[in-house]
């Protein structure tokens with residue numbers, strides 16, 4: 446039963462591996478001279494996704510969040526393992542889940558080479574492995590005073606969708622429909638991360654909210670930052686709701702956007718814009734790294750905003 450299930454839903458050719466699914470271990474031969482970038486992310490139903498996201502959405506998102514970590518490191522995706530606990534062997538669910546999983550896997554050239562399958566409350570744990578040339582990984586610790594702070598894409602859509610779904614923010618249905626896919630169809634910025642090798646000084650993916658994630662860069666780099674709230678790129682539909690404090694929180698402190706936040710020297714502006722083109726996503730300058738520690742967000746009047754919520758804490762209730 447378990448082996449049928451693995452054979453049907455999780456076994457695909459893996460030409461980039463020496464040996465894929467089916468033995469006690471997968472065998473992988475890294476490209477000579479490359480460093481391996483390894484990341485794991487676990488997703489629990491009710492906490493990281495909802496049954497409303499649908500199984501294909503869950504398959505997509507569970508791999509997307511891991512690809513996003515590879516992207517934030519500037520790594521090229523190679524292999525993944527998938528450990529999954531399922532309450533029941535639901536064929537229709539598994540078919541849709543693996544369709545969502547393999548669609549994004551193929552789009553990013555990552556191969557499923559192993560995993561574990563067991564009965565239990567729906568939980569998905571993925572380990573993704575990528576490669577990066579020695580010394581070129583985009584670490585959190587490389588930001589320097591004077592760097593520009595950049596983000597890719599737009600921020601806030603996923604958090605707005607969650608706030609809408611949870612009844613914390615009223616949105617017109619036509620607007621809600623525009624942000625809801627951000628919750629279960631995030632796009633990992635893999636090509637951008639690769640294009641930023643040798644250009645960005647530091648990078649992180651925005652999974653817990655801009656302020657919290659940029660805060661990790663500031664901490665690791667022992668610097669501070671000043672951001673211009675008006676410069677932060679938000680989805681067009683969000684503008685009509687920005688007068689609501691909860692909507693502003695979604696932009697600055699909302700999680701689950703999976704955009705990249707990174708820093709680079711001002712001399713690299715042209716190169717960063719070219720990396721955005723290569724990565725197929727807009728890149729926007731939102732502030733500056735400062736010698737003075739701390740994170741200040743200035744409003745349109747130049748005055749610092751009072752920020753209450755800075756990000757998603759995994760141990761908050």
Ligand code: ADP
Nearest residue numbers: 451455466467468469527528529559560561562
């Ligand atoms: P073992 O008992 O040796 O750990 P398993 O019976 O758990 O092996 O798994 C058999 C094979 O199927 C292994 O190659 C394992 O990596 C693979 N596998 C199990 N579950 C999954 C999954 N959900 N996705 C991909 N491969 C899986």
Ligand code: MG
Nearest residue numbers: 560561562563
């Ligand atoms: Mg096992």
